[in-house]
Amino acid sequence: MTTTAQQTRAEKRAAKKAKSGSVTSVWTKVGIYLVLSLVAAMMLFPFIFMLGTSAKTASDSFRFPPRVLPxxxxxxxxxxxxxxxxxxxxxxxxxxxxxxxxxxxxxxxxxxxxxxxxxxxxxxxxxxxxxxxxxxxxxxxxxxxxxxxxxxxxxxxxxxxxxxxxxxxxxxxxxxxxxxxxxxxxxxxxxISFHWSNYSEVLGIRSFDRAITNTILVTILVVGGQIFTSIMGGYAFARLKWTGRDKLFVMYLGSIMIPFVVLIIPLFQIMVKLDWNNTLGVLVWPFFYTAYGTFLMRQFFLSIPKDLEEAAVVDGAKRWRILWTIFVPLSWPAIATLATFSFLYAWNSFIWPLVAVDIGNEDSSVLTIALSTLGGQGADQPQLIFAGVTLAMVVPMLVFIAAQKYFVENVASSGLK
Incomplete structure (x- = not known):
């Protein structure tokens, strides 16, 4: 009888403890979600404010205190x-x-x-x-x-x-x-009234639409060139055996340590000698190769089992076919990651276009230079500056959203390895 009563009391205490733990767990989750929501709101507020200001009038943009919606x-x-x-x-x-x-x-x-x-x-x-x-x-x-x-x-x-x-x-x-x-x-x-005509007005300022077209073209060429050369270089350093391979790879990888500002003057002198300055080519050809991309693809290729490559060799496949039918399809997460970083770099490049292309050359101007010029011309119309910045952000956001799946897969697979 005593044993039964003790068991009953023990079960009640255990049930009470479990209930208390469940309540604590719920409040912990609520607190975590509140903190995360607050942080997310703080991160999104500048973008929302920028989007709202881009659709305001000039007088509403200067209103104090500022308001989010126009x-x-x-x-x-x-x-x-x-x-x-x-x-x-x-x-x-x-x-x-x-x-x-x-x-x-x-x-x-x-x-x-x-x-x-x-x-x-x-x-x-x-x-x-x-x-x-x-x-x-x-x-x-x-x-x-x-x-x-x-x-x-x-x-x-x-x-x-x-x-x-x-x-x-x-x-x-x-x-x-x-x-x-x-x-x-x-x-x-x-x-509340949104003035979406600000965007069409921005596109008509100093060939802003031409700058966007040039930026898209330069970005596509740079991203495509870096992906191609990185795949080729990564495969050569990962799978091909030749004298001095590892030493050359270390030297090539060490070029990442050199600040780009150190290379600006000699690179510009080379472009002048080749008569490429003040053209779109000067924004493309020097950036066809990237040590970071070669390193990324090499590391990913090293993780692919050699059995797949050996089986393809037994079936009579050559190196070129092995690369593009086996290694590349298995490397989409790494390629998407490289493409994302290359895209952001090419799209947001400012220092090199500022040096290599004259500001008055609208035919070879890119988006970052156009935004800089717009910042000076539209000082009394901040809504136009925000509209231009919004246009510059839309494409990178869409690219990142599209590549996010592969980017996350690459990070997850790296963690598993």
Whole structure:
């Protein structure tokens, strides 16, 4: 009997412990998802803000504090004219009113005991009492005049702080109701509106569309050349046996350690001697070969079993056929990884095009140079700069998304090996 009771208590304790552990596990997962979601939102916010700004107007782009989504003022027709709408107090209530007149001479009034509560009203509609009041403004005593001012259907005596100008607003639904307010500080009625025409405007600035075409062409040639030479070089270093192979590979791999800035001047001099400077060829031919790509393909080829190659040799296959029918199909993850990195490098290349191609040569200009020029020309129109940057980012994003599957496979297979 005692043993049965002890077993029952032990089972209850175990069940309670399991339930507690399950609750803790759920809250742990919730916390992890919240943290990951927060980090993801922080990473995506700059891109979302860039996309929103690219569809704004110039005035909306300079608005402070900045807003993510583009907005335009709502316009309304009043007495045959199209006028903007504002939220202004009329008869003690905030209403949507049309701005029908600006630059009216007015005064800024406030109770003498609370100078923070201000009212802007035309001087023609107030009455001076002849009285004055001494108030302290920013540590100094000033004498202010007292006026009778209509406020919310009542006439109250207020001190005039300073002169200003106001606009006259008329209720759209009730034209007989009108109010006054400082136009600069009045809240406009706005609606979300995307100006996709910014993109077509960018494409028409200094042959921006030609720069995109040149960039696509250069990128395709560079990526294709690097993939071809890397496959050939990687196979030669991985499978072919010849004198000095390993030493030459180490020397070739060591070229990765040389900063590109060291090679700019001698490389440019060679291009001038060959009369390739200021052409698209100068952006392609020097980058047909990559030590990183050769190293990547060599390492991947070394992981392929030799039995496959030996079986193909027994069947009478030559080296060329073995490479393209066995090694290349098995190496798609590595090729996709190499293509992705090569694409990003060629697409975003800036220093070398800046040196090798004249800025005024629009026929050989590329996207990075065009964006740099756009940054100077469109300083007063940031929405055009953001539109250009968005266009420059779309293609790399699509390429990375398309190659992501193979890229992940390459990383996973590397981990398994």
């Amino acid at each position: 907005r335009d003022p709502v316009l309304s027709e009043f007495q045959g004219e199209v006028v903007p709408l504002f939220i202004v107090p009329i008869a003690g209530q905030d209403r949507s009113a049309a701005l029908v007149e600006e630059g009216i001479r007015a005064g800024l009034f406030a109770p003498s005991d609370n100078l923070q509560e201000t009212y802007a009203w035309p001087l023609d509609l107030v009455e001076a009492t002849g009285a004055t009041v001494d108030v302290v403004i920013e540590g100094e005593t000033e004498t202010l005049e007292i006026f009778r001012v209509p406020v919310n259907a009542e006439v109250v005596e207020l001190a005039k702080i300073r002169n200003t100008s106001v606009g006259r607003f008329v209720d759209v639904d009730n034209p007989s109701a009108e109010g006054f307010g400082v136009v600069r500080t009045s809240q406009p009625v706005e609606e």
